[in-house]
Amino acid sequence: MTKKNMSNLRGIETFVRAVEGGSIAAAARQLGISAAAASQNLGRLEKELGTRLLTRTTRSQALTAAGEVYFAHVSPLLDGLAYAKSELSALQDAVQGRLKLSCSVAFGRHVVAPLIPAFLARYPQVNLEMLMVDRSVDHVKEEVDASIRYRDVLEPGLVARRIGTSPILLCAAPGYLQQHGRPTTPEDLAAHSCLTFRRPLDGRVVQWPFLRDGMRFAPTLRIATVCNDIDTLAALAVASAGVTRLSTFIANPLIEAGLLEPLFLAADGPVQTLADPEPLEYFVCFRDRKHLPGPVRAFVDFIAEALKDHPLLQAPVWPAPA
Incomplete structure (x- = not known):
């Protein structure tokens, strides 16, 4: 490949990454070069093509009409090059x-x-x-x-x-259960301190749904604590602060260590009339x-x-x- 072709390829790659990433700075980060070098690559490409591909200000960029046409044609070419490189690596039994x-x-x-x-x-x-x-x-x-x-x-x-x-489990510490009793139905949770999770994604407090006789329902909870970190809720439950709702990948080690006890489980697994219907x-x-x-x-x-x-x-x- 000639020096000129290599320069064009660098310019094309910079252009495509700038469009996909939303800025020349994003393209530079992905390519591992400075923003100034990325801008120079793009400038050389536009000079070679004799047209402006992007309109750029200090705060924004947008594709020109020519840029839209050019992007539609060259973006699949870069994907093809990356795929070809990946396939060669696979043939050489080298994932890298x-x-x-x-x-x-x-x-x-x-x-x-x-x-x-x-x-x-x-x-x-x-x-x-x-x-x-x-x-x-x-x-x-x-x-x-x-x-x-x-x-x-x-x-x-x-x-x-x-x-x-x-699967999802409701859990509490042995000390909490000794002091406050063990809930045996979802309705009992209204009389217990419930430690609930607020999803960082949308700010919603996650409900505790159950299934009874084929009907899904969410019981009334007495919410004692709301937190957006599930590990913190697990730690609060271990400290006997109340009942919480955990995925098994967090609850199981704490249950095995005797720090938490699962609720609404029978010896042969979840009690079907009280099982949470929506595992993650x-x-x-x-x-x-x-x-x-x-x-x-x-x-x-x-x-x-x-x-x-x-x-x-x-x-x-x-x-x-x-």
Whole structure:
């Protein structure tokens, strides 16, 4: 490839990344160059083409009519180049390159992070970045290759592969139950201190739904504490502050340690007339099924296999209270 062609390719890549990321600065970050170098790449490309592709001010940018046409043609070409590189790596049995992964804080901390050393040991040439946030993530603007989400926050335009389900448990500390008694029906929760979760994504306080005789209902709760961090709620429950609602990947280790007791469970599993009907279903999401880079493909397959029969995603067997 000639020096001129290489320069054009750098300019095209800068242009496409600037459009996808919303700014030249975003393109520069993704390409690992300075904003000034990215601006020069784009300027040389526009000079070569003899037309302006982007209108730029200090605060915004927008595609020109020529830019819209050019972007529609060259963006698939860059995707094709990335895919070709990924396919060559696969043929050489070498998964390598960047992988930026996004996940909710609690699921990332308790489930995903302990699995990462095994993934990196299998694929040592992958450069991993983990983004742990309890909010909606933009794959394009934040340069995220794959995200792990539960069903409520799936987005149109992303490919989603189901990787696991976490049952939901209501729990309290033995000390709290000794002092305040054990609730035996959902209606009993109105007389207990309930520790509830406010979703950072939309600010809603999460309800505690139950299923009885095929009907879903949410009982009245006496809310003692609201918090937007599920680990803090678990810590409050361990400290005998009240009853809380936890995913098994947080509750199970605390139950096994004797720090919490699950409620509404019988010896053979959840009591069907009191079972929470909506466990959290988790999916790994990515942008393009056809042009999947090697590191993304490897991670998707790895995490789906690792979460099969994962002990933190199983409801505990608990003796029925006397």
